[in-house]
Amino acid sequence: MKSEMRVNVLVAVAALLMSVMTGYAVSEGRSESLAAPESFDAIGDTAARSVALFTELGKVLTHPRCVNCHPAGDRPRQGEQGRPHQPPVARGADGHGLAAMRCNSCHQDANFEPGRMPGHPAWHLAPREMAWEGKSLGEICAQIKDRERNGGRSLEDLVHHMSADTLVGWAWAPGFGRQSAPGTQKAAGALVEAWVKTGAACPK
Ligand code: HEC
Ligand code: HEC
Numbered sequence: 001m002k003s004e005m006r007v008n009v010l011v012a013v014a015a016l017l018m019s020v021m022t023g024y025a026v027s028e029g030r031s032e033s034l035a036a037p038e039s040f041d042a043i044g045d046t047a048a049r050s051v052a053l054f055t056e057l058g059k060v061l062t063h064p065r066c067v068n069c070h071p072a073g074d075r076p077r078q079g080e081q082g083r084p085h086q087p088p089v090a091r092g093a094d095g096h097g098l099a100a101m102r103c104n105s106c107h108q109d110a111n112f113e114p115g116r117m118p119g120h121p122a123w124h125l126a127p128r129e130m131a132w133e134g135k136s137l138g139e140i141c142a143q144i145k146d147r148e149r150n151g152g153r154s155l156e157d158l159v160h161h162m163s164a165d166t167l168v169g170w171a172w173a174p175g176f177g178r179q180s181a182p183g184t185q186k187a188a189g190a191l192v193e194a195w196v197k198t199g200a201a202c203p204k
Contacts, residue, residue, distance in 0.1 A: 032059060034183025037194035050198035053084045057191040058137040058203075065171035065181045069125060070132040076125055080179060082133070095124040111175035115164075118178070120170050127151070139201035163189020 035056050043049040060066060068077040076085040092098045097105075107123040129149040132140050143149045143159065153161065162168060163185060171181035181188070195201075 001108070002154075006100045032182035034187040034191065036060065036187065037190050040194075042052065046198050047201045050195055051203050052199060053191055053195040054138065054141055054201070055203055057188060057195060058140070059182045060131060060171075060188045061140055062137065063171070063181045065174055066168075067133050069150035070130055072133040073126070073133045074093045074128075077133070091125045091128075095127060097124070111173070113176050116176050118175055122166050122167050145200060145202070155200055157194045158197055159189065 038051060040049050040052045040056075044050055064077070064080050064082050068079075068082055071077050071082075074090045075088065076091075077083060078085050087101075089101050089103070090098055092102075097103045103123050103125075107117060108119040109121045110119045111117065112119055130143070130151070135143075145155065147153065150158065169185045172185050174180060
């Protein structure tokens with residue numbers, strides 16, 4: 001009787017583990033790769049090469065892991081389809097939420113797997129002028145270079161932000177079941193750097 005129960009429990013645990021493991025495998029399998037800057041060397045025209053580099057980077061910039069936090073309105077988005085954040089929350093004056101519902105009352109310093117909660121110490125919404133949702137890659141490119149709309153950053157600052165900022169980095173370790181941003185943060189940083197070195201040209 002006792003041993004029978006133990007077997008049942010073991011079977012249940014094994015089934016649970018299997019479903020968790022396949023879930024991970026599926027979500028990891030879906031993440032795209034990112035081409036290295038060198039793979040664009042064959043493009044002789046510098047401006048055209050720069051545009052090609054930014055277009056490749058666009059796979060990251062338009063990915064839901066980034067866009068969900070760079071939404072057009074005041075409400076963050078969730079999931080692969082970018083559905084409106086549940087429960088409803090709003091950016092508030094500082095991007096950290098309204099007084100009654102601050103982001104960090106739910107989002108902790110790190111991902112919390114049992115609750116499927118993404119986390120980071122600085123978890124908050126990108127300011128309105130940095131919205132990427134619904135914009136063309138050309139529009140995102142122009143605004144990302146514009147100091148009036150990019151938080152006063154130089155192109156060098158942008159390279160640094162993209163390759164080293166840990167909130168950006170969350171997108172490559174987003175936690176349970178979420179698809180990671182394409183490639184790696186390092187690979188994305190290398191593309192931004194190469195784009196800047198080739199004159200930071202924008203797609204149309
Ligand atoms: C009442 C709790 C709560 C509050 C407050 C809250 N969130 Fe969330 N948030 C969640 C939960 C739960 C999820 C995970 C939902 C899921 O993926 O199924 C989530 C997911 C997200 C995601 C989705 C990540 C992705 O790519 O899928 C973003 C972005 C986000 N929250 C931003 C914010 C911001 C910004 C604030 C503050 C303005 C905030 N949240 C406030 C509970 C909350
Ligand atoms: C949890 C929310 C969150 C996520 C996820 C997120 N960002 Fe941001 N992002 C912000 C906030 C907040 C700022 C403003 C920070 C500042 O100016 O100091 C910002 C600013 C930026 C900026 C600089 C300003 C500009 O031109 O938009 C870049 C570049 C950027 N993010 C890139 C990314 C990329 C690339 C990803 C995905 C790989 C990403 N972010 C994911 C919240 C987020």
